[in-house]
Amino acid sequence: MAARRTAVKAIDWAAFAERVPSNQRAMFNALKTRSDALSARLAALPEKPPAIDWAHYKTAVAKAGMVDEFQKKFSALKVPEPVDTQTAKIDAQEQEAAKNIVEYVKASKARIAEYEQQLQKLRSMIPFEQMTYEDLHEAFPETRLDRQKYPFWPHKPIADL
Numbered sequence: 001m002a003a004r005r006t007a008v009k010a011i012d013w014a015a016f017a018e019r020v021p022s023n024q025r026a027m028f029n030a031l032k033t034r035s036d037a038l039s040a041r042l043a044a045l046p047e048k049p050p051a052i053d054w055a056h057y058k059t060a061v062a063k064a065g066m067v068d069e070f071q072k073k074f075s076a077l078k079v080p081e082p083v084d085t086q087t088a089k090i091d092a093q094e095q096e097a098a099k100n101i102v103e104y105v106k107a108s109k110a111r112i113a114e115y116e117q118q119l120q121k122l123r124s125m126i127p128f129e130q131m132t133y134e135d136l137h138e139a140f141p142e143t144r145l146d147r148q149k150y151p152f153w154p155h156k157p158i159a160d161l
Helices: 002-007 013-018 022-044 054-060 066-076 087-124 133-139
Strands: none
Touching: 013 022, 054 066
């Protein structure tokens, strides 16, 4: 029993509580209460179950051989413990998530650098109130009308309007 008790991972309830949304707080509290109750019941159990006094039952049971048969079946009984099949899958998912997080952080840092450059460009340009059309077209080339390619008004492709 002690081996099973030590194999179970401890739950960091404080870190868990930080991640629980406010609309699910009641369910979280119910889960924690139930978990604490089960943990207390498990801790109250002895390491090994009490031994059966077969000699007492041999004297108390009238039918001969019945206790011997029960003792033989009881000693042959092996209760299988469940096999953990999910931990490996969870660990694989956790490693995959860690890789995705690293890639996402790397891509986010690249986007941040790009946005910082755009922000610096916007901060260093002439204020809009003081700009001429030439300054506007220099700062934002996409605003320039291409009269060579589209000679008729509105000087843009119809699909872009």
